[in-house]
Amino acid sequence: MPTVPCSPRKSGMSRWYQPAFTASLGLVLLGAFWIGGHPATGLGGLGLMVGMAVVLLVGGRSDTIRGLRGDGRDERFAMIDLRASALAGFAVIMAVIVGFLVEVAEGRTGSPYDWLGAIAGVVYLGAIWVLRSRS
Amino acid sequence: MENEIRRLRGSSGISQAHLAQAMGVSRQTINSIETERYTPSLPLALALARYFEKPVEEVFHANGSV
Numbered sequence: 001m002p003t004v005p006c007s008p009r010k011s012g013m014s015r016w017y018q019p020a021f022t023a024s025l026g027l028v029l030l031g032a033f034w035i036g037g038h039p040a041t042g043l044g045g046l047g048l049m050v051g052m053a054v055v056l057l058v059g060g061r062s063d064t065i066r067g068l069r070g071d072g073r074d075e076r077f078a079m080i081d082l083r084a085s086a087l088a089g090f091a092v093i094m095a096v097i098v099g100f101l102v103e104v105a106e107g108r109t110g111s112p113y114d115w116l117g118a119i120a121g122v123v124y125l126g127a128i129w130v131l132r133s134r135s
Numbered sequence: 136m137e138n139e140i141r142r143l144r145g146s147s148g149i150s151q152a153h154l155a156q157a158m159g160v161s162r163q164t165i166n167s168i169e170t171e172r173y174t175p176s177l178p179l180a181l182a183l184a185r186y187f188e189k190p191v192e193e194v195f196h197a198n199g200s201v
Binding site for chain 1: 159160161162163164167173175176179
């Protein structure tokens with residue numbers, strides 16, 4: 001039996017990438033809130049994002065954490081990630097549709113739900129067209 | 136999809152972790168395949184069959200679903 005990897009399938013992503021990205025997003029949050037005149041809220045957001053980054057960085061024993069972090073991601077976790085992303089996208093689109101209907105029913109224009117829904121629809125149809133032509 | 140991975144691994148005396156390392160996947164993925172909660176991709180199924188030096192159809196059984 002072979003004792004060397006037949007064909008490695010784990011992601012080659014560094015374990016530092018996702019925590020660094022999460023912490024960087026916290027800094028962007030801080031900057032945005034600071035510009036908006038709410039630095040305390042920004043500091044709270046930064047603290048939350050840095051906390052998430054630390055959990056991602058030190059939670060190496062968990063299959064889920066390693067998958068989220070990227071360095072423990074294999075084909076099974078990629079499938080889980082795809083399904084979870086689809087579910088999250090479905091929930092957001094449902095919220096956009098409900099929000100749009102409520103806005104319209106209350107006599108308003110439906111903004112910003114109208115263009116959010118339009119973006120979702122255009123991206124979905126574009127993705128279907130591109131992915132269909134590639135498979 | 137039913138498979139013989141657990142039986143083959145047991146008769147070879149190797150651990151899930153060892154097989155996972157050889158396949159380049161997580162131990163949890165090997166466990167999910169053995170318990171038939173996850174159907175591996177064709178490349179991984181072929182790699183598993185080659186690892187145990189068996190034809191892929193002797194390792195994985197479509198179980199009437201194809």
